Amino acid sequence: xxxxxxxxxxxxxxxxxxxxxxxxxxxxxxxxxxxxxxxxxxxxxxxxxxxxxxxxxxxxxxxxxxxxxxxxxxxxxxxxxxxxxxxxxxxxxxxxxxxxxxxxxxxxxxxxxxxxxxxxxxxxxxxxxxxxxxxxxxxxxxxxxxxxxxxxxxxxxxxxxxxxxxxxxxxxxxxxxxxxxxxxxxxxxxxxxxxxxxxxxxxxxxxxxxxxxxxxxxxxxxxxxxxxxxxxxxxxxxxxxxxxxxxxxxxxxxxxxxxxxxxxxxxxxxxxxxxxxxxxxxxxxxxxxxxxxxxxxxxxxxxxxxxxxxxxxxxxxxxx
Amino acid sequence: xxxxxxxxxxxxxxxxxxxxxxxxxxxxxxxxxxxxxxxxxxxxxxxxxxxxxxxxxxxxxxxxxxxxxxxxxxxxxxxxxxxxxxxxxxxxxxxxxxxxxxxxxxxxxxxxxxxxxxxxxxxxxxxxxxxxxxxxxxxxxxxxxxxxxxxxxxxxxxxxxxxxxxxxxxxxxxxxxxxxxxxxxxxxxxxxxxxxxxxxxxxxxxxxxxxxxxxxxxxxxxxxxxxxxxxxxxxxxxxxxxxxxxxxxxxxxxxxxxxxxxxxxxxxxxxxxxxxxxxxxxxxxxxxxxxxxxxxxxxxxxxxxxxxxxxxxxxxxxxxxxxxxx
Numbered sequence: 001x002x003x004x005x006x007x008x009x010x011x012x013x014x015x016x017x018x019x020x021x022x023x024x025x026x027x028x029x030x031x032x033x034x035x036x037x038x039x040x041x042x043x044x045x046x047x048x049x050x051x052x053x054x055x056x057x058x059x060x061x062x063x064x065x066x067x068x069x070x071x072x073x074x075x076x077x078x079x080x081x082x083x084x085x086x087x088x089x090x091x092x093x094x095x096x097x098x099x100x101x102x103x104x105x106x107x108x109x110x111x112x113x114x115x116x117x118x119x120x121x122x123x124x125x126x127x128x129x130x131x132x133x134x135x136x137x138x139x140x141x142x143x144x145x146x147x148x149x150x151x152x153x154x155x156x157x158x159x160x161x162x163x164x165x166x167x168x169x170x171x172x173x174x175x176x177x178x179x180x181x182x183x184x185x186x187x188x189x190x191x192x193x194x195x196x197x198x199x200x201x202x203x204x205x206x207x208x209x210x211x212x213x214x215x216x217x218x219x220x221x222x223x224x225x226x227x228x229x230x231x232x233x234x235x236x237x238x239x240x241x242x243x244x245x246x247x248x249x250x251x252x253x254x255x256x257x258x259x260x261x262x263x264x265x266x267x268x269x270x271x272x273x274x275x276x277x278x279x280x281x282x283x284x285x286x287x288x289x290x291x292x293x294x295x296x297x298x299x300x301x302x303x304x305x306x307x308x309x310x311x312x313x314x315x316x317x318x319x320x
Numbered sequence: 321x322x323x324x325x326x327x328x329x330x331x332x333x334x335x336x337x338x339x340x341x342x343x344x345x346x347x348x349x350x351x352x353x354x355x356x357x358x359x360x361x362x363x364x365x366x367x368x369x370x371x372x373x374x375x376x377x378x379x380x381x382x383x384x385x386x387x388x389x390x391x392x393x394x395x396x397x398x399x400x401x402x403x404x405x406x407x408x409x410x411x412x413x414x415x416x417x418x419x420x421x422x423x424x425x426x427x428x429x430x431x432x433x434x435x436x437x438x439x440x441x442x443x444x445x446x447x448x449x450x451x452x453x454x455x456x457x458x459x460x461x462x463x464x465x466x467x468x469x470x471x472x473x474x475x476x477x478x479x480x481x482x483x484x485x486x487x488x489x490x491x492x493x494x495x496x497x498x499x500x501x502x503x504x505x506x507x508x509x510x511x512x513x514x515x516x517x518x519x520x521x522x523x524x525x526x527x528x529x530x531x532x533x534x535x536x537x538x539x540x541x542x543x544x545x546x547x548x549x550x551x552x553x554x555x556x557x558x559x560x561x562x563x564x565x566x567x568x569x570x571x572x573x574x575x576x577x578x579x580x581x582x583x584x585x586x587x588x589x590x591x592x593x594x595x596x597x598x599x600x601x602x603x604x605x606x607x608x609x610x611x612x613x614x615x616x617x618x619x620x621x622x623x624x625x626x627x628x629x630x631x632x633x634x635x636x637x638x639x640x641x642x643x644x645x646x
Contacts, residue, residue, distance in 0.1 A: 077465075129641055136461035137640065143468055144637045147573070151630035158623060245472070294483045301476030308469045312462060 007272045011056070014279040018052040019044065021283065023291045046179045054182035055174050055282045055296075056275040058237045059247065061188035063274025064195050064267065065233040066248020071202040071263060072226040073127070075138045076311075079248030080116075080234040083142035086245075087149040088119025089231070089238040090170055094153055098160055105239065109184055113235035119149060120227050136312075172242035172297030174282055181240070188236040191229040192271060199264045202226060243297055244278070246304025251277060253311055334587045334594035341601035348609035349376075355616040370506055372608060377512055378565045379603030383583075384523065385561035386576030387592070387599050388554050393453065394536045395460060396584065397639055399576040402464060403452070404471030405445055405562045406571035407478070412440050413567075414478040418485065431511040434567060438515060442559040449555055460643075471573075512564045519560040526553055530592040572625055574632020579603045581635060 020026055026040045026048060034040060066079035073083075080086045092115025096108045103111075123145055130137060157166040195202070205212050205222040212219040237244060251274045255266055278296070281303065285294040353368050386399045400406070416437060448470070452463060529550050533540050541547045565572075583599040584590065610624050 126637070126641075134459070134461050136459065136465050140461055140465050140468070141637055141640060143465075144633050144640070148630055148633035148637070151626050151633060155623060155626045155630070158626060289484055292483075294480065298476055298479045298483060301472060302480055305469050305473035305476060309466060309473060312466050312469065 004268075007269065007276070011272055011276045011279070014276055014283065015052050015056065018055070018279055018283055019048045021286060022048065047177075050179045050182050051174055051177040051282075052279070054177045054185055054240065055279050057182075057185040057189050058174075058241055058244065059278025060271040060275040061185070061192045061233045062237055062244055062247045062278070063251035063270045064192045064248075065188075065230045067252040067263070067266065067270050068195050068202055068226045069230050069248070070252055071206040072223055073124075073138060074206050074208075075135050076253060077136070077139035077249060077308075078142060079246070079252075080230060081146070081243065081245045082139045082249060083123045084119045084145040084149050085116045085123075085230060085234045086238060086243050087146040087153065088122075089113065089116040089235045090166075090243070091115055091119075091149055091153040091156075092235070093169065093239055094157060094162065094166060098156070098162070105184065109187075109235050109239045112239055113231045116231035116234050116238075117227060119145075120231060124227075170238075170243050171295050172237075172244040172300070173293075173295040174241050175293050175295075177241070184236045184240050188233040191233045194225070195229050196267045196271075198222070198225060199267050203263045241296075245297060245301050246308055247274060247278060247300055250304050250307045250311075254307070334589050334591075334598070337586050338594070338597050338601065341598060341605065345601050345604045345608070348605050348612060351616070352608050352612035355612065370509060371611075373513075374506065374509055374568055375607040375611060376604050377509070377516055378569050379579075379605075379607045380600050381516055381561040381565040382572070382576045383579055383599035383603035384520070384596065385558045385565070386580045387583075387596055388523065388530075388558050389576075390580065391530050391533050391592070392551055392554050392558075393463075394534060396581065397460065397464060397577070397636075397643070398467070399580070400445075400558055400562050401571060401573045401576055402471075402636075403448075403467035404474055405448075405559070406566045406573070407471040407474035408445060408448060409437070409441050409563050409566040410571065411474040411478045411481075412437055412444065414481045416440075418481045430507055434508055434511055434563075437567070438560055438563045441563045442556045445559040445562070446552065446555050464640075508567055512568060515560050515564055519557045522553065523557050526550060526557070527592065531590075534590060534592075569625075572628055574636060575603075575606070575628050577639075578628065578632040578635055579606060581639065 020028075022043075024039070024043045024047075026044050030038070030040045031044065062080070069078050069080065069083065069085075070076055089112040092112035093108060095115070096103060096111040100107075123142055126141060126145065127138060130141070153166065154163070157163045201217060201222045204215055204217055205219060205226070207215075209219045212222065252266070252270050255269045255273055259265065259269060278300070281299040282296050285296050285299045288294060349372055352372055353364075382401075386401075389400045389403075390396055390398060416433070452458075452466060458466075529540075529545050532543050532545050533550065533554075535543070537547060579602040580595070580599050583595055583602055586602075587594045587598050589595070606628070607624070610627070614624055614627075
């Protein structure tokens with residue numbers, strides 16, 4: 001219980017920090033003296049609070065998506081950005097932007113989610129072709145598949161002169177988040193709650209199809225639920241903020257190093273740590289080069305790939 | 321993999337392949353130079369000529385560096401680009417710009433800067449190689465995965481540094497960072513050719529050892545190859561060639577894998593005196609021919625690297641899957 005307290009206190013501390021840093025001066029004193037209609041209060045309500053919420057929601061739901069994927073595929077090193085889900089969602093977003101630019105953002109997100117689902121299903125099909133599952137082969141094939149899908153996306157973006165805007169979307173960045181532009185992420189939050197609710201089922205599904213069936217669970221239904229959650233979360237984050245690489249891989253792994261593998265116990269921790277890590281990265285990107293910002297995907301990319309290399313080369317080495 | 325060598329006067333298969341590919345390469349170059357050439361030759365010859373030359377240099381550098389790297393690591397999936405060496409070069413380039421302002425860099429000759437980068441690159445790629453390959457027995461899949469993630473790490477780190485630069489300076493330097501097939505950095509052509517020449521001469525001296533090295537480390541040592549010295553020398557050559565190709569057109573992850581896999585399939589022999597020329601010719605054909613077709617026939621300009629990444633990624637997945645099923 002005390003650990004929870006520390007975790008939540010850290011998260012709240014980071015969130016408060018995130019509310020009060022930035023170019024425009026917002027401080028408790030100015031809020032109190034100038035009242036609710038002043039500029040600082042408006043900045044707080046329109047920009048800072050949505051941004052902080054968006055980062056926390058995205059961080060928590062991406063980390064949970066990674067955890068769910070790791071349970072379903074039974075592999076430590078999978079997460080939406082190492083199995084082609086993120087790239088498929090970007091492809092879907094590009095396609096719907098080309099074909100139906102006037103659709104509301106929710107519809108676009110659903111199309112992106114459908115593509116993400118298809119891409120993840122394709123990945124699982126390819127995995128079935130590999131009889132002997134070397135645990136490292138799984139992320140390897142996934143990253144390559146992501147590269148191939150990414151090349152298709154780049155090609156279409158190039159043909160339709162959208163290369164620059166593609167780069168702008170896919171670069172994960174929360175600086176454009178304002179009130180009214182992040183609410184999709186609550187869908188990711190619902191997915192997160194679903195994952196919490198179904199945590200035990202994913203743990204059982206992780207034991208394999210035969211064992212799951214003999215324990216009285218519908219294996220395919222559980223796996224499909226997992227895929228839907230992962231695709232929805234990924235699509236929400238890609239559409240709202242862009243690609244945030246490796247977060248879903250690092251957070252669950254670090255949590256399991258600290259508290260072990262019981263998923264039901266791990267879910268709240270993964271969510272809290274995911275939110276706190278992403279928030280810390282966002283604050284870092286905002287502070288280090290103020291008044292400019294460094295996109296969060298770059299900060300997470302450096303830290304995430306560094307930790308990933310550490311996890312890979314750690315001894316004693318064990319991928320499962 | 322020894323084959324019964326036919327003793328008759330009929331040409332051997334690899335020799336025939338080499339002759340055929342030479343012809344195709346010449347046709348590709350001719351197509352690139354001639355199709356749609358309606359302006360006066362005083363303009364076209366230097367304009368298209370430098371481009372062909374750069375593409376040929378890149379094809380050559382990628383082919384040779386990939387073959388040598390695969391020989392050193394004794395397998396056919398690892399390539400310098402997949403192991404993150406291209407990205408390491410970009411990181412070195414960025415770091416140098418990061419620590420010296422663009423004014424300071426403007427006052428030194430870009431060719432000198434390039435030479436410095438190549439030397440730093442040779443040192444650091446040696447360290448990276450040592451770290452990845454010499455400490456303990458690691459599985460091939462672990463190596464590839466670590467290499468790919470290292471590539472992401474280097475790229476993100478260079479991205480971070482590029483963002484930390486003054487925005488004005490960043491704009492000035494953006495051109496050099498984003499070299500591509502369409503914006504080949506011509507100012508470095510001469511020095512690149514010189515570096516490739518030196519690397520090739522050094523490589524020629526190593527030729528006798530290459531076939532033996534393919535057998536793997538223990539076999540090579542017991543057959544009398546001075547292992548450490550030879551591997552270090554080959555790595556320096558690889559680092560030089562990777563620097564040249566990355567400086568000219570930027571990183572292309574799967575190109576080397578693509579042409580060398582194709583070369584192995586076509587040659588039906590794994591001797592370096594066949595594999596090397598076939599890979600080089602394939603590299604030149606793919607780049608010059610591909611660029612000629614895309615640029616002249618379809619009016620696509622930068623799509624070549626995208627298409628190479630697509631086909632190369634598919635080939636890579638197939639290679640890995642086939643290896644895993646065996």
